[in-house]
Amino acid sequence: MTAVTDRPAASADENAFAAEIVALRRDMLRFAKLQLRSAEAAEDMVQDAIAAALRGARSFAGRSSLKTWVFAILRNRIVDHIRQEAKVIPLSTLEQEEVEWEDRVDALFDANGAWSEAARPAAWPRPEERLQQQQFWRVFEARLEHLPANTARVFMMREFLGFDAQEICDRLGITSGNFHVIVHRARLRLRDCGCATAWNSTGVVREACHAELQGSHRTVLAIAG
Amino acid sequence: MLSCREVTVLCSQSLDEPLGLAQRWRLRCHLMMCAGCTNFRHQLELLRNAAHDYAHGAGTHFRAERGDPGIDGAAVRRDRPASGMRPHWPCIDLRPRYKVYSPSELP
Numbered sequence: 352m353t354a355v356t357d358r359p360a361a362s363a364d365e366n367a368f369a370a371e372i373v374a375l376r377r378d379m380l381r382f383a384k385l386q387l388r389s390a391e392a393a394e395d396m397v398q399d400a401i402a403a404a405l406r407g408a409r410s411f412a413g414r415s416s417l418k419t420w421v422f423a424i425l426r427n428r429i430v431d432h433i434r435q436e437a438k439v440i441p442l443s444t445l446e447q448e449e450v451e452w453e454d455r456v457d458a459l460f461d462a463n464g465a466w467s468e469a470a471r472p473a474a475w476p477r478p479e480e481r482l483q484q485q486q487f488w489r490v491f492e493a494r495l496e497h498l499p500a501n502t503a504r505v506f507m508m509r510e511f512l513g514f515d516a517q518e519i520c521d522r523l524g525i526t527s528g529n530f531h532v533i534v535h536r537a538r539l540r541l542r543d544c545g546c547a548t549a550w551n552s553t554g555v556v557r558e559a560c561h562a563e564l565q566g567s568h569r570t571v572l573a574i575a576g
Numbered sequence: 577m578l579s580c581r582e583v584t585v586l587c588s589q590s591l592d593e594p595l596g597l598a599q600r601w602r603l604r605c606h607l608m609m610c611a612g613c614t615n616f617r618h619q620l621e622l623l624r625n626a627a628h629d630y631a632h633g634a635g636t637h638f639r640a641e642r643g644d645p646g647i648d649g650a651a652v653r654r655d656r657p658a659s660g661m662r663p664h665w666p667c668i669d670l671r672p673r674y675k676v677y678s679p680s681e682l683p
Contacts, residue, residue, distance in 0.1 A: 378633060407683020415675030418633040423677040426631060430679075456581075464579025472615040478622050482629060491626060509592065510627035516592045535588040542619040544626070 365408070371417055372404050378418075379425050385495055386429055386507050396432065400425040430512050439524030440501050445533075448499040452536050459539070475545030482545075490544045498537055505530065506537035578606045583613045587620055632674045 376397060383393035404411075404421050411420050459470040466472070481487045495503060505523065508514045514522075520530050578586070583606050586599055595603070607614050 403683040410683055419674050422633040424682050427679050427682050460581045464581035466580045466612040471612040472619055474615045475622055482626055511631040531589050535585055538588050538620055542623050
């Protein structure tokens, strides 16, 4: 990137553009790290995406916000990386995550499969405002980070990168049954981020969020219903 | 009659592939009577929107508090789909809210 910013002929506009892109680095890095689970690989990928954005500045043309464009470049790189490197998930690790998870799901429902009193879902109050609050995104990120590795991988391939179910199954060597169970689990854990932030002022949920950050999901599942 | 537990599975599945007619029907019957599962379905819709936003750069540094209109105007209201869309299942509002770039357009 320095190659562009240091070029003597670079106009003030170009320099400002480069500075704006570089300012997005932290957000890009956070996004990449969640998916690659390796700080080093994420760092390389972000560096690469920024370099590509600076090289291809002319193709941006302002058809979206700069951030949308830069994130599209980054997602594209991550997709390529996954298509080249995705490894089959060993069945044993899937089973292990399954066992851990079953208890938690059992706690959500009673013996007849109806919602238990504490776990019954509540509506997100004012959902659109939620999505604009930093607190919401902190809870969202914290929960993503605490998903078991394979669960997170499948969820993010589906929801962030837009892979369809069939391709995910093919690349990771899982059955469509496995796939549905895995994304369902992830969604069960992430679904009430909006409720937690809404209640934040009560203190109860502040504690719950804190517990969440410590990796204890059970408390939150019990409180956030 | 489906249990709530089974309904959560189908709600999730419907985000990834179309459900059969019979399943859709049984789901609707359950949802008409169950506020918990209706909220759950709504939570899943919002989660999908949230993930979509996040992948387009929303997140911790989303600058809504400074009156920023949101990335590509994404902060416009889009919680529940219009009421006319409600009776259908699934009725998640998944219109793209950001400029979609094909890989060939990107450097």
